[in-house]
Amino acid sequence: MLNQNLPEPELLKTLLQPLLEDFKYWFGRSQTFLENEKVSFLEPQQQSELLARVKQAQQEVSTAQLMFQATGGQVGIDMATLVPWHQLVTECWKVAIRFRSEQATQPEVEL
Template sequence: MMSHNNLTEQELLKTILEPLLEDFQYWFSRSRHLLETERITFLSVEEQEELLERVKTTQQEVQTAKLLFEATGKQAGVDTRALVPWHRLVAECWQVSMKWRSHQQENPPTA
């Protein structure tokens, strides 16, 4: 019975955590690209730099978690105390990205 429970936990980690870590990597990569290549005019330079630094730091945390997950044969989880701030940062980046796209549509570059 014990091994069945462990298998279930391991499958749960593989089914949920693995794609979640990949999603975090994807969204932080997109956010980092936007923040490094565009001037987000509704943020101050300092705010944009601070957001970029938080994205870079969190990217490293996610990469470390993914490496540990892989190194343990997909048996190590991630504490929800780490996941919650990552999710909040993704949500913050989505808001910035949506506002930036909206701002770009309302104020197209002049040629």
């Protein structure tokens, strides 16, 4: 449970810093996945657009991290910014889960 007696900047650091790191991690994994796998249930254009959205979100997260660090943790991030990032991470998870599920059900080819 969070200590509600923490000063506001410390509370921001406790919550926001790890959240931004999580976004950075998951967007990085999503980028690697989308660049290295052909996702059969997505049209190439759809996969390309998803990758572009991931890259854009990565830039936004990096900018937010820089601002947060530059101000010594004195600024927060509006929920209107966080919600689309969360939705994008969830969308990427769903694509990866479906991809792995379909990979697991495909018969192996013997050479």
